[in-house]
Amino acid sequence: MHELPTERLVLRGWRASDLDPWAAMNADPEVRQYFPDVLTRQQSEASVARFQADLDRRGWGWWAVEVRATGEFVGFAGLDPVEEGMPFTGVEVGWRLARPAWGHGYATEAARAALAFGFERLRLTEILAVTTATNLRSRAVMHRLGMTRDPADDFDDPGVPAGPLRRSVLYRLRAAGQRTRPAAGDSASGR
Template sequence: MSELRTERLLLREWRESDLGPWTAMNADPEVRAHFPEVLTPEQSAASVAGFQADLTHRGWGWWALEVRATGEFIGFTGLDPVDEHMPFTGVEAGWRLARSAWGNGYATEAGEAALSFGFTTLGLPEILAVTMATNLPSQAVMRRLGMTRDPADDFDDPDVSDGPLRRSVLYRISAGAWRAAERE
């Protein structure tokens, strides 16, 4: 299993001690504002089990995110293959942070580490990011990471019922564009 380090963050395997703060995050209506619902403790536990299984099996996936200076668990970041029923294929980058971690640049810093891993270690040709059209903060992170959006790629998420959260946007960055930005 790969563990990733940035100046301030550690992307690592999940620990039993992460389950409480992860469950609290997923029960927070503000953290889940761009998702159809908050998660139950059982759903949160199942997600952690799945994340850890992927990390163990593949060596990459959705890593737990920790502040190195304090050891505080603040959320997750990573890469995951796009679900089969989506209208596109590839590997997607993503992040979700506890409210206490918002506004510190952690999502961008961790996202950069995930992109670097995807392009340099996995040799991916492209990495995607998906969010609800209403999730402007996440889209801002995508742009800071050098990702771009073509409105022609926007889609209605088949997992979300009709309503304001169904419309989703797709951002992309190619390995070439990432490498060009890294040299600047």
């Protein structure tokens, strides 16, 4: 399994000590605002087991994120194949952080490390990012990463019940040297 250090963070495998703060994050309605439900402790435990199994099996996936200076667990970030049943295929980048970690640039920093790994180590030609249309904070991170959105790619997530969270947006980032196709009025300059 690969560990990804950044200037302020480490993307690493999961530890038993991560479970309590991970479960607390997933039980926080504000952290889970753009998901259909909060998660139970058992669901959080199961997700950690899946994440670590993927890291062990293929060497990449959803890494735990800790602050280098303190060793504090603050969330997760990484890459994962798009789930079956979605209207597109590929590998997506993602992140989720505990509320005290918001506003420090950690999501962007962690996602940049995951993107670099995907392009440099996995030789991916494109990496995707998905969120609900209303999740403006995550969309801002996608813009800061240089990702672009074509409104024609917007979709209703088949895994989300009908309602305001179902409409989703798809962002793309191509490897250096690959052509991108930003849509009119939706440039990646959002800096």
